[in-house]
Amino acid sequence: MTSVPATLAPPLHGRLIWAVAVALSVAVWLWGQALVPLAFDYPKAWEIPAARWIGDAITWLVKDAAIGPLAFSDLTRAFAAAVDLPYQAALALLADGVQRQEAGQVLQLVPPLPWLAVLGGIALFGLWAGGPGLAILTAGCFGFVAVFGQWHAAMVTLASIVVAVPLGVAIGLGLGILAWRHAWLERALRPLLDLMQTMPVFAYLVPILILFGFGPTAAVIATLIYATPPMTRITTLSLQRVPEETRDLARMVGCTPRQTLWRVLIPSAREPLMVGVNQVIMLSLNMVIIASMIGAGGLGFEVLNALRRLDFGTGLEAGFAIVALAIALDRLSQAVAHRAAPALPLGGLARRHPYALAGVVFVSVTALLALLFPIVQSYPPGAQLSTSSFWAAAVQWINITFFDTLEAIKTFFLVWLLVPVKRFLLGLPWLVVVAMLALTGWRLGGWRLAVLCGGLSFLIAATGQWEKAMITVYLCGVSVLVAMAIGLPIGIWVAERERWWAVTRAVIDTLQTLPSFVYLMPIVMLFRVGDFTAMIAVVAYAVVASIRYTVLGLQGVDPRLIEAGRAMGCTRWQVLTRIRLRLALPEILLGLNQTIMFALSMLVITALVGTRDLGQDVYIALTKANPGNGLVAGLAIAFIAIIADRLLAAAAQAQRSKLGLGGMS
Structure with a gap:
């Protein structure tokens, strides 16, 4: 993915803009349902019939389009x-x-x-x-x-x-x-x-x-x-x-x-x-x-x-x-x-x-x-x-022996993490989310990034995909947070231990090349279908990127800077938090970017286990041979991925510029 130049506004001016934006967003969220209902539900009459247009275009290509004779x-x-x-x-x-086939035999x-x-x-x-x-x-x-x-x-x-x-x-x-x-x-x-x-x-x-x-x-x-x-x-x-x-x-x-x-x-x-x-x-x-x-x-x-x-x-x-x-x-x-x-x-x-x-x-x-x-x-x-x-x-033994424990883990995550995050995101006004994404794009990369983020998120709402998109964002967001919470400590620990990094690299290489469908089978057998099953499958698939890029960033830190920190009396913890992690932050942000991309690609596969997001719409369109609905839902997923990619690339570029590390491709 490409990088976006960072053109940040002056700090004081920027903080004031953010304060006003957040205050307005909270006000719309709390009292806008009665005062500005349009901000919560995009009017059906204004929806862009993109699915019908795409379906008609493909029908025309098959039946009527011609190049010469x-x-x-x-x-x-x-x-x-x-x-x-x-x-x-x-x-x-x-x-x-x-x-050759002959008399019904090959x-x-x-x-x-x-x-x-x-x-x-x-x-x-x-x-x-x-x-x-x-x-x-x-x-x-x-x-x-x-x-x-x-x-x-x-x-x-x-x-x-x-x-x-x-x-x-x-x-x-x-x-x-x-x-x-x-x-x-x-x-x-x-x-x-x-x-x-x-x-x-x-x-x-x-x-x-x-x-x-x-x-x-x-x-x-x-x-x-x-x-x-x-x-x-x-x-x-x-x-x-x-x-x-x-x-x-x-x-x-x-x-x-x-x-x-x-x-x-x-x-x-x-x-x-x-x-x-x-x-x-x-x-x-x-x-x-x-x-x-x-x-x-x-x-x-x-x-x-x-x-x-x-x-x-x-x-x-x-x-x-x-x-x-x-x-x-x-x-x-x-x-x-x-x-x-x-x-x-x-x-x-x-x-x-x-x-x-x-x-x-x-x-x-x-x-x-x-x-x-x-x-x-x-x-x-x-x-x-x-x-x-x-x-x-082995899977059957785990299921029988640890059934109560597995159910308790599943219930805990559903009650205290998945359901609250899902309700929060579904309750957000679409207009506020679009505006905040545009503002974030402007703060990180100027007006071009603001137009891109605001425009793509608006198209998701205008094509009638907003609710499913929020469920996709909720599943992807929670899975990415869990994957980073697992991958970041592992990457920090193995980055300085070459032997353990060799073992970890072999494991994550296998995980990255193992077909994503294979992850689903044991997870479905242990946890059955649902959002928690989807989250576990996505985490297992996406954690690879968070580990790999954390190690890449930490191993790329100039050893002379680490030695200078130790010479100044920094403790091991201070060297890690104030030198190594700070300098490795652009690569860690790139790892976050790739973790999101992996999570979004896996979410379409997890539609097979009963999620109700954009991936499910894509899969249903495939089973019903409906190209319009499938492409519109797929474009909405692509828009989410592009917004996340551009914002994180701009943040990484700004961090590199701040640290004096040069541009990033």
């Missing part, structure tokens, strides 16, 4: 067919082979790649990219998938990743280059990318289904929408940060603009660009469960089925298989990013590309052996392991 729907279906070709090829290669004409061929090939790639350690790690991850009986589902998921990631990288790279070349395009793309990143995926599944049809191809397209924005942003940012001396050198040696871009600038920005590739891979893996709802299959379908049956053990195994794929692909992409490009040795193909040749030979030999030995083609079912019964029994 071709109908718009024909173009979308043609694009879907073009995406389907490489997907079917990857699916045949990795999972299904070449099949005949296997050519088998897929043997599991040993894929495992050995990925290990060779790891050896080339990062050495023996990475080869062992990647082979271990794929071996874990095979041992726990998830191989076929994992290969279906990998087939969609193999197609979605190159497309996402190519589209993001192209848009990023265009935005780097044309400043007006960057300004135009910025709000669009914000919406793509903050709008719940559920919201645009229905339009995708209507335009592109049901099936894996639609899932790949949904994944592209979700995963492309980071690549676009990183491409633009990395090209802007290439030193001017590098550009001057390219011009001095006579490079054309095309040569300067592809032979100088892109190679100079390789490391940050590979970070973008890594983000596309991770976000594509995050989409596998939601994509399974529209026909993608694979590991996401296994987790979704387990959720429907409340089979926690099976869902956890499929979730850990996704984690294993994520770890392997993440480490491989990072290794490629940091690998120095070696000089190609002279000689034949074997000397110039030994790893590629070894991979081709290994896969070919393994494919031939698979024709003779079935154990080479498929991992033997008798050697598979399963822990699903253990996990199911």
Whole structure:
């Protein structure tokens, strides 16, 4: 997300404005219901019928829109067919082979790649990219998938990743280059990318289904929408940060603009660009469960089925298989990013590309052996392991043994935290909230931020989403406060303890890559459905960001400042509170920002456990194939996310300026 310049008003003047604003807000809240009823209930007659407009627009696109002689729907279906070709090829290669239906039976004409061929090939790639350690790690991850009986589902998921990631990288790279070349395009793309990143995926599944049809191809397209924005942003940012001396050198040696871009600038920005590739891979893996709802299959379908049956053990195994794929692909992409490009040795193909040749030979030999030995083609079912019964029994034992304790905890949080906060927020006048958000934006970032915050919050009210939005804010706000209350102390404690930070980092990396649906199963089994269940699931998912950014901020404090504080006689507590935390505050605010983003993304998933917020509206719109309602509710969630992001970015920027730490991107 982008930063907003901080232009603060003079302190005395600012305090007076805040005092007047708060006094007026309290007055409207206490006596405005009788005097200014409009401030509490937005008039129905004035509501903007955005849902109907969006629904009519999509109907027009499908039925009447055309580009020349071709109908718009024909173009979308043609694009879907073009995406389907490489997907079917990857699916045949990795999972299904070449099949033919005959007399109601499926005949296997050519088998897929043997599991040993894929495992050995990925290990060779790891050896080339990062050495023996990475080869062992990647082979271990794929071996874990095979041992726990998830191989076929994992290969279906990998087939969609193999197609979605190159497309996402190519589209993001192209848009990023265009935005780097044309400043007006960057300004135009910025709000669009914000919406793509903050709008719940559920919201645009229905339009995708209507335009592109049901099936894996639609899932790949949904994944592209979700995963492309980071690549676009990183491409633009990395090209802007290439030193001017590098550009001057390219011009001095006579490079054309095309040569300067592809032979100088892109190679100079390789490391940050590979970070973008890594983000596309991770976000594509995050989409596998939601994509399974529209026909993608694979590991996401296994987790979704387990959720429907409340089979926690099976869902956890499929979730850990996704984690294993994520770890392997993440480490491989990072290794490629940091690998120095070696000089190609002279000689034949074997000397110039030994790893590629070894991979081709290994896969070919393994494919031939698979024709003779079935154990080479498929991992033997008798050697598979399963822990699903253990996990199911563990959750059942906890439920029976600690039922009264769990109910007491749930009741305490509902009575003393959740219900009071919910009633307070629902009782606030919408007009006062809009005005206060605009005032906060003006104080932190000037009139532009004031217009943005006030305008977006007004649109939420004007489209009839205010009550559901307040429930979303209540659930998100309480969950974020609990997540920060847990994550901040943990981050402070492990920041100075390298060994414990290594353990904590492994745990939070697993939590971040574990599919969000997996969190719901044990929580529903222990606490049943409701707002408390949603809060626990959101906290478990969002606490990762608060820990990570707290550690990042504390470890980034200049050690010389800490030593100076100790030399002046500061106690350990004073060093922490007056030096380290103060200097780490911008990163902690960024962590708060990311915690809010994680919480909002998880709230749409928790609609499955009975919440009554905007996420529920998005999910209901998906089940009823109502694109207008789904997109309006999704836009309201995106507006909440953008307001929170801009205000926190402005606050962090103001804090950095106050501390003399420079700007923040």
